[in-house]
Amino acid sequence: MSISNPKQALYEQFAQVAKAFGNPQRLELVEHLAQGARSVEALAAKLATPVANVSQHLQVMRRAGLVTSERDGKFVNYRLADDGVLDAFAAIRSVAEKHSAEVERVVRGWFDRRDDMEPISREELAARMSDGAVTVIDVRPPDEYALGHLPGAINVPLAELSVRSAGLEPSREVVAYCRGPWCVMSFEAVAELRQKGLRARRLQDGLPEWKASGRIVDVEG
Amino acid sequence: MSISNPKQALYEQFAQVAKAFGNPQRLELVEHLAQGARSVEALAAKLATPVANVSQHLQVMRRAGLVTSERDGKFVNYRLADDGVLDAFAAIRSVAEKHSAEVERVVRGWFDRRDDMEPISREELAARMSDGAVTVIDVRPPDEYALGHLPGAINVPLAELSVRSAGLEPSREVVAYCRGPWCVMSFEAVAELRQKGLRARRLQDGLPEWKASGRIVDVEG
DNA sequence: GCTACATTCAATAATTATGTTGAATGACGT
DNA sequence: ACGTCATTCAACATAATTATTGAATGTAGC
Incomplete structure (x- = not known):
């Protein structure tokens, strides 16, 4: 043209x-x-x-x-x-989420419908973390974890979750997060943990949103 | 796929x-x-x-x-x-504007062939305004105008321009501005006014830049 | 210089997006 | 029912996007 x-x-x-x-x-x-x-x-x-x-x-x-x-x-x-x-990516994602029944259908259909899979908000997680009542796991690969992660979060890459979930304290609720609100790994992690009888929830956001909200991030080394 | x-x-x-x-x-x-x-x-x-x-x-x-x-x-x-x-459109536009080297090149290339459509700078507009020799119109929607606008600017949303342009004093030059340097509405406004025989130019910047340069901004209420 | 490696470029084939045309559909008024 | 008009559909041609392949470029180390 x-x-x-x-x-x-x-x-x-x-x-x-x-x-x-x-x-x-x-x-x-x-x-x-x-x-x-x-x-x-x-x-x-x-x-x-x-x-x-x-x-x-x-x-x-x-x-x-x-x-x-x-x-x-x-x-x-x-x-x-x-x-x-x-910001633009988030805005686009937001339009998709508002419209898309489709997005929701895909997510729910794949991860099995469980209405108690409601995600936990940043605010609620911050409160629970200061109580020390929750185990936070970062299910991203180690290299991404090393470059920055939630304070106190343990790195449990999704690939290793089946092995390492045994080491988690069963009485504490687990909160999993990864790259963003619709990052698939945290969904999968929660599904797997619940299958093993643990109480697990997903953080609503990922690390970028956490960082963007002005909260503390730990970096290795 | x-x-x-x-x-x-x-x-x-x-x-x-x-x-x-x-x-x-x-x-x-x-x-x-x-x-x-x-x-x-x-x-x-x-x-x-x-x-x-x-x-x-x-x-x-x-x-x-x-x-x-x-x-x-x-x-x-x-x-x-x-x-x-x-919101998404604004976010996309914002990314484009920040990467404005290419936007600027395209627009400049077009305007160079018609130097009478050169945008007016903040400095020049400020001078002309104190002479009272120019009508300044804000072509953004009323809600944005209400939150802050150039002193003395009249709100003429682009949608109403075709009706309200008749009320403009033909002997005075009109300067239109909107959201930013590449906000399309001010281009359209100038094009429409010129078509009606009025002398019209576009402010080089939008309200955010005017405000950022430390100049006065009027707010409703 | 040479080798090893990360990245980019160029050419291609396959897929998808776009604009155009004319026909089909749905709704109104007579 | 019929004609009219707004919209959508379907079919086609053209252009743009994408993935793939292998060659070219640029950099570090020897």
Whole structure:
């Protein structure tokens, strides 16, 4: 389409940004990058996707202003351009959640319908944490945990949960969280823990939201 | 694409919403629907686009949850699903504006061919205002105007401009502004006023920039 | 210089999005 | 029932997006 007036040109620019969000793999990249800067190959490994493919997606995102890149030796590290990107992602997700019966159907259908799977809010968790009455587990992979996690949270990657759940104190409620409000791993963790008879709930948000609300985050080393 | 796990299904849903925003014509539809419910043909007339085309775009938006439709006799009125849609649009626009190098390049490239449409700077406007030689109009919706506007600015929402432009003094130059440097409404306002033979220019910035530069802002009530 | 490796580029094939056209549907008034 | 009008549908052509592959580029270490 040839652009003949500034109004069209501007809508074209805005649409370009929206398009950059309009692909499931790129959204997954946004969610990973919300945890911190990552190299192309690290992201490719996370998505189980060819490197060239991820590189192309990242370039689309860079052209739209979602991410910036910086070379570090052999690596090129990508990071989110600014907090506005996460705001936009959250706003898009919110529209999807409000409309989508579909989103809810997918989630409930997969994780089995349990109305007591209500998530716990940041505020409630903060209160319970100060009482020391709850075990908080971070079900993300160790590298993400190392870059920042909830204070006092134990890292129990989903892959290891079946082994390590035995070490959890059965009398304490467990709260699981991961990358974001709809990050699938925390759903799966809760389902698995409940199956073993533990009391488990999911944090409504993920680490990025926790951080964004101005709360404390622990970092390794 | 066959969806085999809930993570993919969720990202697919979110991407669907983003895609619905990822087209310039649909963004223009969002902006028109932000003024209120409209029929398909009314929207088609505004965009100067075939009805069938607009109908298809609206259906994409409905499937994504951006709009709802309701039949009224022969007409079908579409409206924005909820305020979250405008929030998402604003967030997307904000990302685009921050990454404004490309936005600026596109707009500049167009304006360079018509230097009489150069935007007016804050400094120049402030000077002209103290001379009383200029009419300043705020083309944002009334609720935004009420929360703060340039001193002496008249609120003429874009939707009412065609009616109210008749009341403007033809000998005075008009300066229009809205939400930010690339807010489309001020472009449209200037275009419309010029079409009616008025001398009109656009303020280079929007209210946020005016406020940020430490200048006075009037607030209602 | 050479090798190893991370990233990007270029070319392709497959899929999806978009615009256009004309026909079909649904609702109103006569 | 009939004609009219707003909207939607269906079919097609064109353009854009995406995944895949292998080659090219750039960097570090030797």
